[in-house]
Amino acid sequence: MPRKPSGHRRMLPVRPLTFSPFARSVARVATACMVKHHMRDAMEHSAGDEFKKLKKVDRQSESSEDGEFDGVVQADFAFFDPKPDDFHGVKTLLQSYLDNKQWDLSGFVDLILGQTTVGTVVKLEDDEDNGVFSIITALNLGRYKDHKCITELKEFLLNICLEKDKIGNLRSLLGDKAPDVGLLVSQRVVNLPPELLPHLYDALFDEISWAMEDEPTEELRNSFRFKFYIVVSKIYKHKNANQKRSSSTDKDDAFIYIKPEEDILHKLSMWSFLFPLQTQQVAAHELKDYQLNGIVMAVKAEDISSFRQQLHTLISES
Numbered sequence: 287m288p289r290k291p292s293g294h295r296r297m298l299p300v301r302p303l304t305f306s307p308f309a310r311s312v313a314r315v316a317t318a319c320m321v322k323h324h325m326r327d328a329m330e331h332s333a334g335d336e337f338k339k340l341k342k343v344d345r346q347s348e349s350s351e352d353g354e355f356d357g358v359v360q361a362d363f364a365f366f367d368p369k370p371d372d373f374h375g376v377k378t379l380l381q382s383y384l385d386n387k388q389w390d391l392s393g394f395v396d397l398i399l400g401q402t403t404v405g406t407v408v409k410l411e412d413d414e415d416n417g418v419f420s421i422i423t424a425l426n427l428g429r430y431k432d433h434k435c436i437t438e439l440k441e442f443l444l445n446i447c448l449e450k451d452k453i454g455n456l457r458s459l460l461g462d463k464a465p466d467v468g469l470l471v472s473q474r475v476v477n478l479p480p481e482l483l484p485h486l487y488d489a490l491f492d493e494i495s496w497a498m499e500d501e502p503t504e505e506l507r508n509s510f511r512f513k514f515y516i517v518v519s520k521i522y523k524h525k526n527a528n529q530k531r532s533s534s535t536d537k538d539d540a541f542i543y544i545k546p547e548e549d550i551l552h553k554l555s556m557w558s559f560l561f562p563l564q565t566q567q568v569a570a571h572e573l574k575d576y577q578l579n580g581i582v583m584a585v586k587a588e589d590i591s592s593f594r595q596q597l598h599t600l601i602s603e604s
Contacts, residue, residue, distance in 0.1 A: 363411070363479070363482060364410070367406070368398060368423070370399055372399060372421075375418025384442050385565055385580060394436075403501065404424060404497050405424075407421050408420035408474070408478065422487070422489075425469045426467070427467045428467070429509040443460065456582070465508075465509070466514060483546070483547055491594065514586060515586075517555075520544055520563070521541055521544065521579055521581045522573060522576040523541055523560060524539060524575055547593075551583055554589045556584045557583075561581075562580070
């Protein structure tokens with residue numbers, strides 16, 4: 287089992303999120319909430335027990351137009367090691383991970399849940415429904431290369447890469463360099479409290495560091511010595527983004543990130559490419575000038591420290 291740091295507690299003030307027009311739209315459409323949080327961060331660890339960190343969140347709702355609800359919803363979010371009972375919840379979150387491709391998603395979920403030393407699921411504390419709100423993990427593409435789901439994932443990535451100057455780099459990371467590559471998987475419900483994000487990513491990368499020292503065999507320890515990460519996600523691109531933009535503001539508006547941390551990853555990436563999606567979601571009016579695209583990013587592991595720092599700053603200042 288990986289080592290866990292001693293517990294600590296801190297209170298974090300929360301303000302409505304304003305990363306982008308999309309985030310503001312999501313805040314209105316998906317949650318209809320103003321957020322007023324008081325968070326408790328505790329870590330519990332004992333031999334044989336699963337690791338969890340508790341987050342206490344108070345949500346103050348705005349009065350809705352139909353007047354159905356106006357009050358406080360209190361939720362205790364907890365971080366858990368993945369386990370078989372999470373199968374259906376994780377599979378639901380990953381349903382459109384590879385667009386509309388028919389692939390061995392069940393096998394992919396099994397890999398995620400089978401890797402208990404690195405990876406976290408977020409659920410409500412003492413929730414009888416056992417609903418999964420978020421999954422985050424990193425899978426070694428070399429270690430799992432013989433699994434059908436990883437073979438199909440690699441084929442998908444190679445088929446959707448239409449940029450000739452990127453296909454060689456992608457093929458290298460999926461081929462001879464695969465043992466050094468972690469597939470960074472992070473999926474969640476759209477209105478998960480953003481204050482959880484730094485803790486989620488810190489937990490993931492700390493667990494990777496511990497696994498490099500604490501896994502029982504050298505082969506397993508080496509499987510977490512990532513040099514690169516690949517991220518597969520979705521992004522909104524302005525329909526006129528390929529035209530010459532006249533100002534830095536225009537350039538900033540070319541992309542809207544569904545996940546705020548991916549703005550940081552995109553800037554830190556060695557290379558990235560977009561690809562068209564076969565499945566399009568119904569967009570809010572604010573996104574009428576944007577098209578939903580898939581995005582693949584490659585990030586050096588040596589840049590993760592900067593990513594973590596920037597993510598903490600982004601969330602604390604928003």
